[in-house]
Amino acid sequence: xxxxxxxxxxxxxxxxxxxxxxxxxxxxxxxxxxxxxxxxxxxxxxxxxxxxxxxxxxxxxxxxxxxxxxxxxxxxxxxxxxxxxxxxxxxxxxxxxxxxxxxxxxxxxxxxxxxxxxxxxxxxxxxxxxxxxxxxxxxxxxxxxxxxxxxxxxxxxxxxxxxxxxxxxxxxxxxxxxxxxxxxxxxxxxxxxxxxxxxxxxxxxxxxxxxxxxxxxxxxxxxxxxxxxxxxxxxxxxxxxxxxxxxxxxxxxxxxxxxxxxxxxxxxxxxxxxxxxxxxxxxxxxxxxxxxxxxxxxxxxxxxxxxxxxxxxxxxxxxxxxxxxxxxxxxxxxxxxxxxxxxxxxxxxxxxxx
Amino acid sequence: xxxxxxxxxxxxxxxxxxxxxxxxxxxxxxxxxxxxxxxxxxxxxxxxxxxxxxxxxxxxxxxxxxxxxxxxxxxxxxxxxxxxxxxxxxxxxxxxxxxxxxxxxxxxxxxxxxxxxxxxxxxxxxxxxxxxxxxxxxxxxxxxxxxxxxxxxxxxxxxxxxxxxxxxxxxxxxxxxxxxxxxxxxxxxxxxxxxxxxxxxxxxxxxxxxxxxxxxxxxxxxxxxxxxxxxxxxxxxxxxxxxxxxxxxxxxxxxxxxxxxxxxxxxxxxxxxxxxxxxxxxxxxxxxxxxxxxxxxxxxxxxxxxxxxxxxxxxx
Numbered sequence: 046x047x048x049x050x051x052x053x054x055x056x057x058x059x060x061x062x063x064x065x066x067x068x069x070x071x072x073x074x075x076x077x078x079x080x081x082x083x084x085x086x087x088x089x090x091x092x093x094x095x096x097x098x099x100x101x102x103x104x105x106x107x108x109x110x111x112x113x114x115x116x117x118x119x120x121x122x123x124x125x126x127x128x129x130x131x132x133x134x135x136x137x138x139x140x141x142x143x144x145x146x147x148x149x150x151x152x153x154x155x156x157x158x159x160x161x162x163x164x165x166x167x168x169x170x171x172x173x174x175x176x177x178x179x180x181x182x183x184x185x186x187x188x189x190x191x192x193x194x195x196x197x198x199x200x201x202x203x204x205x206x207x208x209x210x211x212x213x214x215x216x217x218x219x220x221x222x223x224x225x226x227x228x229x230x231x232x233x234x235x236x237x238x239x240x241x242x243x244x245x246x247x248x249x250x251x252x253x254x255x256x257x258x259x260x261x262x263x264x265x266x267x268x269x270x271x272x273x274x275x276x277x278x279x280x281x282x283x284x285x286x287x288x289x290x291x292x293x294x295x296x297x298x299x300x301x302x303x304x305x306x307x308x309x310x311x312x313x314x315x316x317x318x319x320x321x322x323x324x325x326x327x328x329x330x331x332x333x334x335x336x337x338x339x340x341x342x343x344x345x346x347x348x349x350x351x352x353x354x355x356x357x358x359x360x361x362x363x364x365x366x367x368x369x370x371x372x373x374x375x376x377x378x379x380x381x382x383x384x385x386x387x388x389x390x391x392x393x394x395x396x397x398x399x
Numbered sequence: 400x401x402x403x404x405x406x407x408x409x410x411x412x413x414x415x416x417x418x419x420x421x422x423x424x425x426x427x428x429x430x431x432x433x434x435x436x437x438x439x440x441x442x443x444x445x446x447x448x449x450x451x452x453x454x455x456x457x458x459x460x461x462x463x464x465x466x467x468x469x470x471x472x473x474x475x476x477x478x479x480x481x482x483x484x485x486x487x488x489x490x491x492x493x494x495x496x497x498x499x500x501x502x503x504x505x506x507x508x509x510x511x512x513x514x515x516x517x518x519x520x521x522x523x524x525x526x527x528x529x530x531x532x533x534x535x536x537x538x539x540x541x542x543x544x545x546x547x548x549x550x551x552x553x554x555x556x557x558x559x560x561x562x563x564x565x566x567x568x569x570x571x572x573x574x575x576x577x578x579x580x581x582x583x584x585x586x587x588x589x590x591x592x593x594x595x596x597x598x599x600x601x602x603x604x605x606x607x608x609x610x611x612x613x614x615x616x617x618x619x620x621x622x623x624x625x626x627x628x629x630x631x632x633x634x635x636x637x638x639x640x641x642x643x644x645x646x647x648x649x650x651x652x653x654x655x656x657x658x659x660x661x662x663x664x665x666x667x668x669x670x671x672x673x674x675x676x677x678x679x680x681x682x683x684x685x686x687x688x689x690x691x692x693x694x695x696x697x698x699x700x701x702x703x704x705x706x707x708x709x710x711x712x713x714x715x
Contacts, residue, residue, distance in 0.1 A: 060634040061470060068466060159696070160703050228653060235663030240670035244677070246692070260653075263645045271469045271638070 064274065071277035078280070078287040084125045086137050088148070092177045095161075096152030099174040101181075102128075102140055109143030111396050112187040112211050115178050116148040117171060117202075119194035120303065121253055123295050124150050126379045127192070129288055133380045138389030144396075145182075149174050149195075154300040159246040161300035163307060164325035167201050175202075175209055186211040188396060193217050193349060193375075194307070197317065200357075203336070204329045212399050213334065214392060216341045217349045217378050220360065221318045222311050224352040228260055233312040242301040250296030257293075260347055289376070318356065331357075337365035337399050341388065345374040367395065473638045475503055480621075480630065480637065489626035493618075496625055500614040508603075508610045584679055591672040598665040605658045612648035617641055 092099035116136070118124035127148065128136040139146050149171065154161065178187055186209050191199025196218025203210040222230045242248065258265040276282040316322035322329040338361055342354035351370065358366045369391060373381045378388075483496035574582040620640060624630060631637040652658050681691040 061474070064466075064470075064635075156695070157699060160699055228650075231654060231659055232662060235659045237663075237667040237670060240667055240674070244670040244673040246696070261646055262649065263642045267468055268639070268642045271466065271635075 067274040067277065071274055071283075074277045074280055074283045075287075078283045081284045081287045081291070083129050083288050083291065085131045085134055086128050086140060091147075091181070092174060094170060094173060096154055096158065097170045097174070098150045098152065099177055100148045100150060102136055102146040102148070104143075104145065105137070105140040106143045108145065109393065109397070111144055111393075112184065113145035113147060113178055113182055114139065114188045114190050114214075114396075115175055116146065117189060117191040117195035117199045118149060118151070119192060120151050120154075120166070120299060121194060121250070121296060123292060123297065124148055124192075126292050129292070129380065130285075132382075133285075133385060135379065135385070135389060138385060139392065142389055142393040144393065147174075147178050151297070153297045154247055155298065156246055159301040162302040163201075163310075166303055167198050168205065168325045171198060171202055172206065179209065185209070188212040188214065190214040190216065190392075191218060193219075197311065200317070200331065200334070201322070201324055201329045204331050204333045205324060205327055207333050207335065210336055212337050212339070212396060214339045214341065214395075215354070215357065217343055217346055217354070217375055218340070218357070219311075219349045219353040221315065221353050221356045223315045223318070224350055226350045227353055229256065229348065230312050230353075232256065233308055236308070238305055238308045238313070242305040246301050248299040248301060248304045250298045253299065254294055254296045257348065285380075289380070318360070320360075331360040332362040334361040335363050337367075337395075338363050339367050339369060339392065339395050341369045341371065341378070343373045343375055343378050344370050345372065345377070348375040365399075469638060472507070472641060473634045475506065476617075476637050476641060477634050479503065480625075483625060484630060489628075492625040493622040496621060497618045500618045503614060504607070504611055507614065508607045581682070584675070584682070588672070588675050588679065591668060591675055594668045595665065595672055598661065598668050602658075602661040602665050605652060605661050609645070609649050609652045612652065613641070613645035616644040616647055620644060 086105070087103040088100040089103070090098050091101045116124070116127060118127065128134045131137060136146050136148070151166075151170075175187070175189075179185065189199045189203060189210050189212075191197070191214070193216070196215035197220070199210075199213060199215060200218065200220070203213050219227075223234075224230070273283075273286055276286065310316045310322055314321075317329065317331070320328070320330065338357070340354060340357050342349065342351050344351055355368060358368060371378065371381075371384055371388065373384055378384055479496060479499040483492045483499060486492045486495055572582075572586075574580070574586065617640060621631075631640065677692060681693060684691050
């Protein structure tokens with residue numbers, strides 16, 4: 046006979062009882078984390094239009110004498126992920142390095158915004174926010190830092206208004222929406238986008254969230270909560286978890302027309318990659334991007350796989366293109382300790398050389 | 400190992416019940432605090448989500464649901480492993496385990512079909528937990544079943560208002576007379592509800608396949624260990640192996656044309672159903688001279704055109 050299996054008979058009950066004790070013990074730490082706050086750096090609103098607010102962050106260090114950085118975040122999540130808490134804040138690290146940081150908060154669209162389209166976002170809100178920054182600093186161009194979908198917006202904007210962008214930084218930014226590993230894009234391609242948008246006017250953030258967590262349902266809908274029980278002895282870990290949980294499910298609804306265009310033109314027709322995308326009647330020609338470009342992407346990113354980001358270098362016209370792969374996933378790009386230590390310095394060093 | 404080493408069903412149930420009672424008592428207090436955090440925790444400079452009206456009981460149930468399913472899945476797998484490990488021959492252990500996994504197929508499918516897209520199988524059994532739909536996005540959790548909610552206004556999210564999805568003989572009657580337009584609209588609604596139900600079943604079939612492949616993969620991973628006696632060291636380890644196997648199977652199926660088609664079909668039909676529902680609602684609203692979405696949309700368009708004209712004039 047082979048080795049005797051060593052399966053303890055009452056292990057199931059003992060382990061389940063232990064797990065349930067952990068559950069009960071987790072109540073207090075979770076309760077204490079219920080009022081967890083997010084957003085840690087001081088800022089002031091310097092421009093508002095409709096639901097959009099442009100913030101300027103208060104300096105934390107002497108100026109590095111670099112062009113201000115305007116962060117263009119995605120529409121599909123809230124931008125406080127960039128400044129979640131003191132030890133998880135790209136913005137705070139940039140401020141500590143002497144950069145002047147602005148951020149566009151797109152707000153929460155509602156039924157009144159159903160006809161807001163990509164032209165409004167890119168040639169409208171983004172253009173005017175950038176105008177505020179340029180006027181404030183009396184400069185002709187500055188640095189754009191586009192994140193995820195905001196990176197795609199920044200690419201479009203830079204191609205359409207190259208004279209106003211001095212340096213372009215893209216972070217976890219999709220360019221090619223039809224790579225074989227992009228599950229989200231595969232799903233979107235089968236959808237009747239017109240029927241979806243026409244039926245609801247604005248697209249529910251809850252529906253989008255359901256799609257995101259469904260990319261890894263067994264892990265994201267269950268296992269991560271089971272694993273949480275092993276972290277509840279550390280209050281800071283519980284608070285980190287709660288902040289992430291809040292951010293993950295704090296998804297604004299999407300303006301219907303902008304969603305329709307983004308889903309159809311980019312996800313379904315891959316127009317940015319093919320050079321056929323038009324915004325406001327103008328073709329987005331990525332070859333017109335001749336300024337320095339830093340492209341940051343996560344090697345384990347399941348939402349924006351590396352293959353979706355890396356073609357950028359071949360599509361743009363600049364001779365100063367630097368891809369910066371980091372060994373993290375999509376979320377890790379914002380919260381990983383290693384990224385927090387290394388990325389802000391890398392951005393700052395890159396900007397200083399320009 | 401012998402039979403008395405495995406806890407009896409009565410012991411198990413009593414232990415679970417005791418813990419559940421204690422949990423519910425403590426959770427009712429905690430849910431209040433959590434609800435406040437979810438709806439109103441002020442961020443530094445950012446407005447909180449406008450989503451309001453979160454039910455503390457729903458939050459409690461949602462959290463508990465994670466563990467109900469974990470307990471159910473882990474228990475089922477561990478008990479099967481225990482039974483298989485009693486066999487003296489290594490090959491027999493592996494065979495018993497593999498056969499047992501096949502028997503778990505229906506239980507696991509019923510549980511997971513309910514989660515990812517709010518598309519529970521019609522009449523799906525809910526074998527895990529203390530009752531109610533398992534999983535974070537089960538139907539019992541307000542606001543966490545967005546797919547089904549798309550078709551909810553005229554009925555429950557699960558049945559789309561037409562249990563069984565059939566319109567019956569009514570669905571085939573030609574529309575005649577002064578009310579023919581309304582009859583046609585209702586027939587259209589019934590047809591869409593039926594299509595939703597069918598699409599839901601097809602997606603459920605995909606979930607069956609995912610669970611089947613996941614269990615098979617788990618069996619393949621565990622077979623060498625069953626034969627050598629190197630059993631998983633804990634229930635959690637076994638559960639993690641299950642999750643890994645299930646995600647692996649899911650990845651294969653979810654990238655496939657059948658899954659994509661089934662999912663798209665459900666979403667697209669739900670969209671059509673929602674639009675058809677709204678048309679009927681608007682017709683009803685017009686009879687009472689109440690404002691409709693179509694009128695509001697028209698106003699939004701006019702405001703948008705005015706804003707554009709103003710910006711042109713002011714050079715904005």
